[in-house]
Amino acid sequence: MDEETQNPPVQPRRTFLAGMSAVFVGTVAALVPVLSGATSLLDPLRRKRNEAGMSRVTTLAVLPNDGTPKKFTITADLTDAWTIHRDAPIGAVYLRKVGEDVHALNVVCPHAGCFVGIAKDRPGFTCPCHKSSFDLAGVIDDPASPSPRDMDSLQVEVRNGDEIWVRFQSFQAGHTVKTPVQ
Amino acid sequence: MRALLDWFDDRTGARTLLRAVLFERIPGGARWRYVWGSTLTFAIVVQFVTGLVLWASYSANAQGAWESVYFIQHQMLGGWVLRGIHHYMAQATIILLVVHLMQVVIDGAYRAPREVNFWFGLGLLLVVLGLSLTGYLLPWDQKGYWATKVATNIAAMTPVVGESLQRLLIGGVDYGHLTLTRFFALHAGVLPGLLVLMIVGHVYLFRRHGVTTANTKDAPDGMFWPEQVLRDGVASLAVMLAVLAVVWATGGADLGAPADPTEPYAAARPEWYFLFLFQWLKYFPAGLEVVGAHLVPGLVFTVLAAMPIIARWRWGHRFNLATLAALLVTMAGLTRLAMIQDGADPEYAAATAESHAQAERMDILVTAQHGIPAAGGLALLRADPLTQGPRIFSTHCSGCHRVDGLDGLGGTPTDTQSAPDLAGFGSRAWLEGMLDPEQFGSPAYFGGTSHRRGAMSRVVERRIANYEDSQVAQLQRVIKALSAEAQLPSQALLDASDSREIEQGRLDMSSESIGCTDCHVFHGVNQEQRGPELTGWGSRTWMLGMLHDPGHADYYGEDNDDMPAFGMDEILTEAEMALVVDWLRGVWVREGDDATAQSRGDDVGGT
Numbered sequence: 185m186d187e188e189t190q191n192p193p194v195q196p197r198r199t200f201l202a203g204m205s206a207v208f209v210g211t212v213a214a215l216v217p218v219l220s221g222a223t224s225l226l227d228p229l230r231r232k233r234n235e236a237g238m239s240r241v242t243t244l245a246v247l248p249n250d251g252t253p254k255k256f257t258i259t260a261d262l263t264d265a266w267t268i269h270r271d272a273p274i275g276a277v278y279l280r281k282v283g284e285d286v287h288a289l290n291v292v293c294p295h296a297g298c299f300v301g302i303a304k305d306r307p308g309f310t311c312p313c314h315k316s317s318f319d320l321a322g323v324i325d326d327p328a329s330p331s332p333r334d335m336d337s338l339q340v341e342v343r344n345g346d347e348i349w350v351r352f353q354s355f356q357a358g359h360t361v362k363t364p365v366q
Numbered sequence: 367m368r369a370l371l372d373w374f375d376d377r378t379g380a381r382t383l384l385r386a387v388l389f390e391r392i393p394g395g396a397r398w399r400y401v402w403g404s405t406l407t408f409a410i411v412v413q414f415v416t417g418l419v420l421w422a423s424y425s426a427n428a429q430g431a432w433e434s435v436y437f438i439q440h441q442m443l444g445g446w447v448l449r450g451i452h453h454y455m456a457q458a459t460i461i462l463l464v465v466h467l468m469q470v471v472i473d474g475a476y477r478a479p480r481e482v483n484f485w486f487g488l489g490l491l492l493v494v495l496g497l498s499l500t501g502y503l504l505p506w507d508q509k510g511y512w513a514t515k516v517a518t519n520i521a522a523m524t525p526v527v528g529e530s531l532q533r534l535l536i537g538g539v540d541y542g543h544l545t546l547t548r549f550f551a552l553h554a555g556v557l558p559g560l561l562v563l564m565i566v567g568h569v570y571l572f573r574r575h576g577v578t579t580a581n582t583k584d585a586p587d588g589m590f591w592p593e594q595v596l597r598d599g600v601a602s603l604a605v606m607l608a609v610l611a612v613v614w615a616t617g618g619a620d621l622g623a624p625a626d627p628t629e630p631y632a633a634a635r636p637e638w639y640f641l642f643l644f645q646w647l648k649y650f651p652a653g654l655e656v657v658g659a660h661l662v663p664g665l666v667f668t669v670l671a672a673m674p675i676i677a678r679w680r681w682g683h684r685f686n687l688a689t690l691a692a693l694l695v696t697m698a699g700l701t702r703l704a705m706i707q708d709g710a711d712p713e714y715a716a717a718t719a720e721s722h723a724q725a726e727r728m729d730i731l732v733t734a735q736h737g738i739p740a741a742g743g744l745a746l747l748r749a750d751p752l753t754q755g756p757r758i759f760s761t762h763c764s765g766c767h768r769v770d771g772l773d774g775l776g777g778t779p780t781d782t783q784s785a786p787d788l789a790g791f792g793s794r795a796w797l798e799g800m801l802d803p804e805q806f807g808s809p810a811y812f813g814g815t816s817h818r819r820g821a822m823s824r825v826v827e828r829r830i831a832n833y834e835d836s837q838v839a840q841l842q843r844v845i846k847a848l849s850a851e852a853q854l855p856s857q858a859l860l861d862a863s864d865s866r867e868i869e870q871g872r873l874d875m876s877s878e879s880i881g882c883t884d885c886h887v888f889h890g891v892n893q894e895q896r897g898p899e900l901t902g903w904g905s906r907t908w909m910l911g912m913l914h915d916p917g918h919a920d921y922y923g924e925d926n927d928d929m930p931a932f933g934m935d936e937i938l939t940e941a942e943m944a945l946v947v948d949w950l951r952g953v954w955v956r957e958g959d960d961a962t963a964q965s966r967g968d969d970v971g972g973t
Binding site for chain 1: 428429512515516518519520522523528529530533534536537538539540542543544626627628629630631632633634635644647648649650651652653655713714717748761762765777779780781928930935936937
């Protein structure tokens with residue numbers, strides 16, 4: 185081995201050309217599976233979330249008049265890769281009456297995505313993970329809360345007199361700005 | 367035989383290789399303190415072996431992951447031990463890695479020429495942490511689901527590329543099939559591959575530089591085989607036995623209820639060795655998450671990686687020692703703090719208890735079905751009256767009604783009670799209370815409703831209150847007869863043994879002295895209905911009809927007081943109404959039941 189490296193059997197220029205060619209040919213060959221793999225791997229980047237339509241959630245009569253929030257499941261069609269779930273539970277919201285209006289909050293904590301619970305010790309919400317604390321309107325009520333923003337409110341419509349419809353959306357966690365996940 | 371071995375050695379050089387592996391010279395002889403690297407290798411090999419076998423039974427998709435892990439845990443021969451070993455050996459690996467790291471830093475073994483090997487070791491640490499992070503999600507139970515959501519959301523906080531990174535990790539915008547396939551590809555393919563490469567590099571460099579010795583001046587040199595191998599073997603066995611003991615003591619790794627994005631899981635916590643990070647995040651208020659989740663950990667890791675270079679300075683090694691000590695103390699302190707805070711939090715305790723109860727509930731449901739139906743474990747739980755009944759009741763009914771004075775989930779509603787307490791609705795005890803002049807107008811019955819002043823209140827509070835003894839005896843039979851209409855499974859035996867009294871009670875209902883049928887319809891007696899139909903009163907069909915439309919002529923008609931028409935107004939689905947009715951009537955699968963043999967009719971209950 186050593187002798188061979190010390191005395192190259194061919195001209196240096198030819199060796200250089202051959203070397204470059206080897207690298208080139210090898211790279212081209214290797215690029216095919218790498219690019220093919222990368223393309224498929226990046227597929228989720230171009231996927232969109234299911235269109236956020238209005239979902240009928242419940243009726244006014246079910247909500248307490250004193251403004252106590254209640255948790256409701258949102259049902260909608262859900263595409264999960266190769267499976268389509270018809271009328272499947274896709275998420276949850278807190279609804280509460282505010283005078284004649286209905287307010288809706290996404291249950292997911294804007295901090296790190298845990299399921300925010302209704303507080304037991306006061307009127308409001310507490311996240312069970314990092315203890316973010318919100319009042320009934322979903323506004324941060326304890327400055328020590330790690331959540332970067334208030335709970336995410338959702339668009340609500342009361343149709344036909346008493347039907348409550350909600351546009352269920354998720355928002356990017358961990359940011360001060362509320363950006364819908366699309 | 368010898369000729370064959372010689373031939374094999376000639377063609378492969380196996381003997382030389384084996385010799386090179388086994389007859390490594392150890393300056394100063396074999397020592398117990400050299401076992402850590404080998405036990406770590408052993409732990410990783412255990413993970414490969416158990417992981418491969420788990421892989422042979424695991425299905426990485428949102429409709430099969432929990433189900434396959436349930437099968438491994440509860441039905442496969444020795445599956446719980448296998449899974450338990452994999453689960454707890456993962457934790458042992460982390461401990462051994464940290465011990466190994468401590469030893470290397472304390473001994474100054476990262477110094478030249480071993481810098482690159484130190485970096486291989488840090489790389490191994492990252493890969494192992496990645497393995498445990500990805501592995502936590504794979505069972506697709508509530509705990510793994512919610513804890514991993516936090517982890518991927520933290521990944522998404524990475525400046526600039528965060529959201530794309532998260533999307534690539536979870537295979538889309540929501541957790542689902544692709545999250546599992548991708549996590550599994552990482553857990554069982556990419557990361558183990560990296561791990562093998564790094565171990566090969568690590569061990570190669572270790573052999574190249576030799577063991578870092580300390581104070582071995584007087585001791586004679588030894589050989590790796592057999593003195594050190596024996597020590598390594600004993601230590602590995604000790605690790606294995608310790609893990610087995612934990613598996614035995616804990617009954618293996620937990621498997622919670624199936625992941626459900628619509629149900630909260632208040633006990634979402636990462637594995638204990640990540641608790642310090644979890645606690646750490648609590649201290650970073652709005653806008654500073656990136657500092658807590660990325661910047662500080664990144665800086666700490668950079669300092670770790672720079673240790674071999676820092677050590678070149680005069681006080682460098684001491685600085686490194688102090689840094690590592692401070693780091694470990696901080697991590698231990700944060701972990702302890704997280705545990706103390708959770709220990710003092712009643713909601714955390716309640717959530718943990720509920721999660722255990724749900725896991726047990728799943729076991730009962732699956733056993734009763736002789737397996738998991740094709741729709742999956744979550745569908746089974748969502749069709750369980752015992753689980754869903756209280757939830758639906760709490761949301762939709764507890765604004766007015768109560769169950770044992772509470773909202774069904776153990777909470778106290780804030781609204782004042784304005785409709786009857788439905789605990790034991792249909793039972794003799796419930797009827798006795800309702801027909802008791804003292805109780806009819808109380809909040810537990812009709813005190814909060816307009817019926818407080820209705821025709822029935824006059825019957826109870828004026829007529830029944832003045833009943834003669836014979837009428838009281840008749841009323842007792844009426845209660846039994848009417849309660850029998852409910853066909854409560856909990857009362858089935860009583861109803862059967864009192865059949866003669868019940869027969870008499872039915873006649874009493876239309877007698878002049880009692881006169882239920884003056885206002886109510888009962889098995890065709892009385893045509894002019896003014897109160898709810900009493901035929902089948904309290905039965906599943908009756909209750910479903912009441913929920914569907916309480917204003918129907920068969921129920922309260924125009925006298926209906928504020929009760930919504932849950933079915934007619936599509937507030938609840940048929941399935942949801944059935945769940946809450948079955949729960950109120952005490953009809954759900956019980957331990958040892960055979961659910962495949964049950965119809966869902968009125969006459970069948972949980973026996």
